[in-house]
Amino acid sequence: MGDIVAVTGNEACAQAFKQINPDVCAAYPITPATDLMQRFSSFVNDGKVDTELVLVESEHSAMSACIGAAAAGGRVATATSSQGLALMWEMLYIAAGTRLPIIMPLVNRALSAPLNIHGDHSDGMGARDTGWIQLYSENAQEAYDNTIQAFRIAEHLDIRVPAMVCMDGFIVSHSIERVEYIDDADVKKFVGEFQAVNPLLDMDKPKSYGPLILTDMYHEYKRAQHEVMTKVPNIVREVAADFEKMTGRKYDLFETYRLDDAEIAVVVMSSAAGTTKDIIDQYREKGIKVGLLKPRMFRPFPFLEIAEALQHLKAIAVLDRADSFGGYGPLFSEITGAVMSMNSKPAVINKIFGLGGRDYLPDQAEQVLDELVTIAKTGKVETIKEYIGVRE
Amino acid sequence: MPSLQDYKGQDPAWCPGCGNFGILNTFRDAMVELDMNPHQFTVVSGIGQAAKFPHYIKCNTFNGLHGRALPVATGIRLANHEQPVMVFTGDGDCYGEGGNHFIHTMRRNINVKLFVHDNQIYGLTKGQASPTSMEGMKTKNQPFGVFSEQMSPMALAVAMDCSFVARTFAADSEHLKAMIKAALNHNGFTLVDILQPCVTFNKINTFQWYKERVYHIEPDYDPENRVQAFQRALEWGDRIPLGILYKNNRPALEDRIPIISNKSLLKQQLNPLKLEETLREFY
Numbered sequence: 001m002g003d004i005v006a007v008t009g010n011e012a013c014a015q016a017f018k019q020i021n022p023d024v025c026a027a028y029p030i031t032p033a034t035d036l037m038q039r040f041s042s043f044v045n046d047g048k049v050d051t052e053l054v055l056v057e058s059e060h061s062a063m064s065a066c067i068g069a070a071a072a073g074g075r076v077a078t079a080t081s082s083q084g085l086a087l088m089w090e091m092l093y094i095a096a097g098t099r100l101p102i103i104m105p106l107v108n109r110a111l112s113a114p115l116n117i118h119g120d121h122s123d124g125m126g127a128r129d130t131g132w133i134q135l136y137s138e139n140a141q142e143a144y145d146n147t148i149q150a151f152r153i154a155e156h157l158d159i160r161v162p163a164m165v166c167m168d169g170f171i172v173s174h175s176i177e178r179v180e181y182i183d184d185a186d187v188k189k190f191v192g193e194f195q196a197v198n199p200l201l202d203m204d205k206p207k208s209y210g211p212l213i214l215t216d217m218y219h220e221y222k223r224a225q226h227e228v229m230t231k232v233p234n235i236v237r238e239v240a241a242d243f244e245k246m247t248g249r250k251y252d253l254f255e256t257y258r259l260d261d262a263e264i265a266v267v268v269m270s271s272a273a274g275t276t277k278d279i280i281d282q283y284r285e286k287g288i289k290v291g292l293l294k295p296r297m298f299r300p301f302p303f304l305e306i307a308e309a310l311q312h313l314k315a316i317a318v319l320d321r322a323d324s325f326g327g328y329g330p331l332f333s334e335i336t337g338a339v340m341s342m343n344s345k346p347a348v349i350n351k352i353f354g355l356g357g358r359d360y361l362p363d364q365a366e367q368v369l370d371e372l373v374t375i376a377k378t379g380k381v382e383t384i385k386e387y388i389g390v391r392e
Numbered sequence: 393m394p395s396l397q398d399y400k401g402q403d404p405a406w407c408p409g410c411g412n413f414g415i416l417n418t419f420r421d422a423m424v425e426l427d428m429n430p431h432q433f434t435v436v437s438g439i440g441q442a443a444k445f446p447h448y449i450k451c452n453t454f455n456g457l458h459g460r461a462l463p464v465a466t467g468i469r470l471a472n473h474e475q476p477v478m479v480f481t482g483d484g485d486c487y488g489e490g491g492n493h494f495i496h497t498m499r500r501n502i503n504v505k506l507f508v509h510d511n512q513i514y515g516l517t518k519g520q521a522s523p524t525s526m527e528g529m530k531t532k533n534q535p536f537g538v539f540s541e542q543m544s545p546m547a548l549a550v551a552m553d554c555s556f557v558a559r560t561f562a563a564d565s566e567h568l569k570a571m572i573k574a575a576l577n578h579n580g581f582t583l584v585d586i587l588q589p590c591v592t593f594n595k596i597n598t599f600q601w602y603k604e605r606v607y608h609i610e611p612d613y614d615p616e617n618r619v620q621a622f623q624r625a626l627e628w629g630d631r632i633p634l635g636i637l638y639k640n641n642r643p644a645l646e647d648r649i650p651i652i653s654n655k656s657l658l659k660q661q662l663n664p665l666k667l668e669e670t671l672r673e674f675y
Contacts, residue, residue, distance in 0.1 A: 027533060029517035038520075038532050045535025055521065055533055058459065058489045083439075083457060112457060115439070 002181035009172035012144035012179050013105045014039035019187040023074035026054040026062040030084040031117045032169040033107040059084035063091035070100035071209050073199025082109035085123045095162045096131025101154035102162040109169040110356040118357020119169035121322040125330040133163035134299040136269045140177040143167040151191045152239045168271040229300040253302040255294040262291030264372040268319035272360045279365040307338040313346040314376040317368045321354045347375050350385040364389045394429045401448045411562035411588035418565045422572040433476040436465040440516045442482035442509035459489030462497045465504045472658040473646040478505040484514045487523040498552040501581045503644040511590035512597045519593030546625035550638045555580030557638040562588040580644045609635030
C-alpha cells in the first residue's frame with residue numbers, strides 16, 4: 001500500500017503525473033490549474049521524471065503541442081482551467097477527432113465575463129460536445145484516482161479518445177485532504193507501457209493526420225466517433241474493476257448514495273455531492289427516504305444506466321453548477337433525457353447553484369430536499385428551473 | 393480642473409514595493425497635469441498584474457481577456473475616436489498571449505496608447521518566465537532556465553515601423569511622466585515599454601539591476617532615424633536606453649477610414665431612410 005498523505009487536489013494530480021511519467025507535457029499558467037503543472041515542473045527539475053516539458057505562450061499552443069506530441073507517438077498530458085480551456089476549444093475537437101489519447105486535468109473555474117477565478121462547471125460544460133471523455137471528481141482522492149484511471153481508459157486500444165479529469169477549482173484543487181497514494185510500481189503496472197498507434201515518428205510508415213474530408217465521408221467519420229464513444233462505458237467499468245482490485249476503492253459510471261429505497265433524490269456532481277450526503281443522512285434520521293446520484297462520467301453520458309438507477313423515484317432535483325442561458329442546466333438536460341427512456345416518469349426540477357465559487361451550504365441542500373418532499377406528496381412542480389443560494 | 397482625488401479607485405492589491413505603484417501614481421499625476429478628466433478617456437486591460445490597473449483608477453474601463461486588450465481598444469477607438477483610449481498590459485499579456493494582436497495593431501496604426509508594465513515575469517500566476525525573461529533565467533516552471541531567446545519588444549516595434557516606440561522605468565517618475573505625455577500627444581499607435589521591477593518573483597531584474605543600467609537617451613538623438621533606432625532598440629545588458637527610441641508620421645488608421653475621418657461613428661446619426669435609398673441603387 002502507498003503512503004497516506006495530506007495534500008491538495010492539484011498536488012495529488014501532479015503526483016499521479018509523476019508516477020505515470022508522460023513523454024511530453026505542455027503548460028501555460030492559469031489559476032487555479034497553474035499550481036498543478038508547476039508542481040509537476042519541480043519533478044522535472046528534480047529528475048523524478050524524464051518528461052519533456054514544453055512551456056508555451058498560450059493554452060491554444062499548449063493543446064497544439066500536446067496534439068503534435070501525441071500524433072508523433074507520445075504519452076501526453078497537460079492541465080488547465082476556465083479561459084484556458086475556452087481558448088483550446090478548436091484544438092479540443094482536433095485532439096478528439098484525430099483520436100489522440102491526451103490526458104488533461106481540468107480544474108473547473110467560472111468563465112468571464114465578469115472575471116472570476118473560482119470554481120464552477122461552466123468551462124467543462126462548454127467542452128462537453130468536443131468528443132473528450134469527462135470524469136468529474138468529488139475530492140482530491142477521486143481526482144488522483146481518476147487521473148490514473150484516465151490514462152488506462154483513454155489509451156485503451158479499442159477507443160483512443162482524449163480524457164478530461166475534472167475537479168472543483170479551489171474547493172478541491174487548493175484544499176488539503178487525506179489522500180491514499182498508490183505505490184509507484186503499482187501505478188506503473190496499472191497504466192502499463194504506452195502503445196503508440198499510427199505514430200508520425202514511424203518513418204517507415206508515413207501517415208497523414210487531419211486531411212480534408214468533405215460531403216463524401218465526413219458524416220461517416222463522425223458516426224465512427226459516436227460509435228467509439230458507445231464503447232467507453234464498458235472500458236471505464238473494466239478499468240474501475242482492475243483499480244478496485246489494486247486499491248479497494250470502488251468506481252463506476254456514477255455513484256449512488258442511499259438511493260435503492262429512496263423516494264426522492266438529488267443528482268449533483270463533484271464536491272457538492274459530499275455536503276449533500278451529510279444532509280441526506282440527517283433527513284434519513286427523520287425517516288425521509290432520500291438518496292443521491294453523483295455522475296462521475298459526464299461524457300459519454302450513461303443514459304440507460306442512470307435511468308435504471310432513478311426510475312423508482314417520485315421526484316428528482318438536478319443541481320447544476322453551470323447554466324445554459326435560455327435553456328436548462330446542462331446536467332438537467334441529460335437527466336431528463338435519461339428519464340425519457342423510463343416507463344414511469346418522476347418529477348424533475350433544476351437548481352442552479354454555486355456559480356463563480358458561491359458556497360454551497362447545507363441550508364441550500366435542505367431547501368431542495370424540502371421542496372422535493374412536497375413535490376413527492378402533491379405531484380406538482382411549481383418552478384422547473386431556479387437559482388439557489390442567491391443574494392437578493 | 394481634475395484633482396488627484398478624482399482618480400482614486402480601489403485600493404491596489406499589488407505586493408508592497410511593486411513597481412506598479414510608481415506607474416499608477418505617475419499616471420494620475422500626468423492626467424491631472426494634462427487637465428484630463430476621468431470621464432474623458434477609456435482604459436482597456438487584459439489579464440495580469442498590470443491588467444488590474446483600471447480597477448485602481450476611476451475612469452471608463454474595460455477589463456477583458458488575457459492577451460486581448462488591443463482588439464477591444466481598437467473597437468472602442470473606431471466607434472469613438474474623439475476620446476483617448478489607453479491599454480495597460482504586461483509583458484506576458486501583450487507580448488505572449490497577445491503577441492499576434494501586438495504585431496497587427498502596430499501595422500494598423502490605430503491611435504491607441506499602449507503601456508506595457510514589463511517586469512520580465514508572470515506576476516499574477518506567481519513567477520513563470522515571460523517572453524521578455526532573460527535566457528537562462530530559472531523559475532519554478534523553467535527549472536533548467538529559459539531556453540527561448542529573450543524577446544525585444546523595442547526591436548520588434550521598430551521593425552514593424554510602429555509609429556511611436558519608447559522605453560521608460562517605473563522608478564524614474566519624471567521620465568515616465570514625460571513619456572506618458574509624449575505618447576498621448578502623438579497621433580498614431582504608441583508603445584511605451586515600462587521597465588517595472590517585480591519584487592516578489594523576479595530576483596534578477598531588480599530595482600538595483602535596472603538602476604545600474606538605464607540611461608536617458610541624449611537630447612540630440614534623432615528618433616526619426618530608423619536604422620539608428622534599431623541599434624538603440626537592440627541595446628540590452630550593461631546599458632539600457634530610456635526615451636523615445638523611434639517615431640514616424642504614418643497616418644493613423646482613423647484618419648484613413650473615409651466614413652469616420654471627419655466625424656466619429658458615435659456622433660453620426662443612423663438614417664434608415666437614407667439606407668433605403670442606397671439599397672435601391674442596387675435594384
